[in-house]
Amino acid sequence: MTATTVSADAFVSALHAYGVRKVTGVPCGHLAGPWTLFDEAGLLTPAASEGAALSIEAGWELAGQTSVVLCQNSGFGNLVNPLTSLVLPYRIPVLVVMTMRGWPDPEEDEPQHAAMGTSTVGMLETYDVPYAVLGESTLEDSLARAAEARSHDRPFFLLVPRGAIGRADTATAVAAEPVAGRLTRPLAVSALMAELTDELLVTTTGYLSRQAHHERDRPGTFYMQGSMGHASAIGIGLATAGPSRRVVVLDGDGAFLMHLGTGSTIGASGAENLVHIVVDNGCYESTGCQTTTTGAMDWAALGHGLGYRSVLTCEDPAELAGTLRTALGTPGPVFCALTVVPTPGEVHPRATASTGPLDIVKRFRQAAAPGSLDGS
Structure with missing residues (x-):
């Protein structure tokens, strides 16, 4: 797998070129750069859970709006219900960008990520959901495969290893506040x-x-x-x-x-x-x-x-x-x-x-x- 890091700006630009105009999801530190840029552009709708995010995206897609979910695989379990009972049977061509915790070696991550880290790819294959791993495939090739899946009304998951996408050269989403006399x-x-x-x-x-x-x-x-x-x-x-x-x-x-x-x-x-x-x-x-x-x-x-x-x-x-x-x-x-x-x-x-x-x-x-x- 290549160690090349895609800059946050380049990643967001590629998704714009793909057609993405709306973004939802649950934050992951390894997607903090794109999250911040989409938020600053007014395109981001934060979701309470990954399953809710996928359903929001399904609504956008039903209205003809190309969109994307940003999340990490620790929340993949929340996604499974709407993925299998909404997206797949209704053939809604959603795009999900999901970071991979506990993968490829669970020993290199926190213990709570081990089970999902070693099973995410297998679960996608079980559900016959097309996917690409950024690094094993270039961003351009991955999004071309996503477009092919979309043309057949199928979902697509872009799996992002830790460190594969850079941070944004902007301020954090929440500006530092003075803490003197405040509850912390x-x-x-x-x-x-x-x-x-x-x-x-x-x-x-x-x-x-x-x-x-x-x-x-x-x-x-x-x-x-x-x-x-x-x-x-x-x-x-x-x-x-x-x-x-x-x-x-x-x-x-x-x-x-x-x-x-x-x-x-x-x-x-x-x-x-x-x-x-x-x-x-x-x-x-x-x-x-x-x-x-x-x-x-x-x-x-x-x-x-x-x-x-x-x-x-x-x-x-x-x-x-x-x-x-x-x-x-x-x-x-x-x-x-x-x-x-x-x-x-x-x-x-x-x-x-x-x-x-x-x-x-x-x-x-x-x-x-x-x-x-x-x-x-």
Whole structure:
């Protein structure tokens, strides 16, 4: 495979020449350059999940608009349903640009990418979906093959190895904001970890899990790396399995939006022992600070609308400790939204860098066992 890197500008220009006029997807750090350029051009519609992105693209294609989905293969599972039950039977010629995590050697990536990294190509072949790997095929040849697939009303996947596309020579999608006197991820997570005693804690993928591990590693914390958007579902499973034990979910805005319907399940559950904390920084911080769609959202109205028993919001550091104590001491399900400013400069190692996934599960099971109060 060639080690040649295609510049972000050249990549975007090639997609324009192919006919792309609309773009959607879920951010990946290895597509940050094209994402930023499409966003700056006003062509980008961020999607809550990869499956939603593919369906948005299908709508554009049905209206005669050539378009593309940008995503990474960790979200390929979200794509499978609309791919197999919408795109293929209705013969909608979508184009998907998907980066390849955990491929070709899963040992060179994070453990949560291993299974999908080794199976992505096989899944596409199983579904008889044409594809090309950038590097094994030039960008021009890949898009020519995509055009051939389009002429037969078939989808096409352009698979992008890590580092195959360069970054844009522009500012990041979210400009740096002053943090003095503002609530931040480090402040929010540090304050939460200081309040916890024997509660079970589930932390979402990305920088929130890293921050929680950095602030206070504990057996009663399940560091969820990968499976974006499912921390709240794990939390409701834990809470309803052991109603006598308080369960806290530490979630991100982009992650919660990805599978927002779980919030309705939580509200309907009536789980008095569940506290769902969403830290809203307005962006996908770990992939390059690409903006989420929370700017127009009303978190309090959403929490009430989903059926949470108690809803709290906070954006003032002076009110943080009191808000968290109220959340942890109030019958649930409790929804607590903390609005923070991004701090992309503060990044800590993943929990799995020091403790493997199997060890994390083993000690968490012990902490969660009936009769155990060892959340520590």
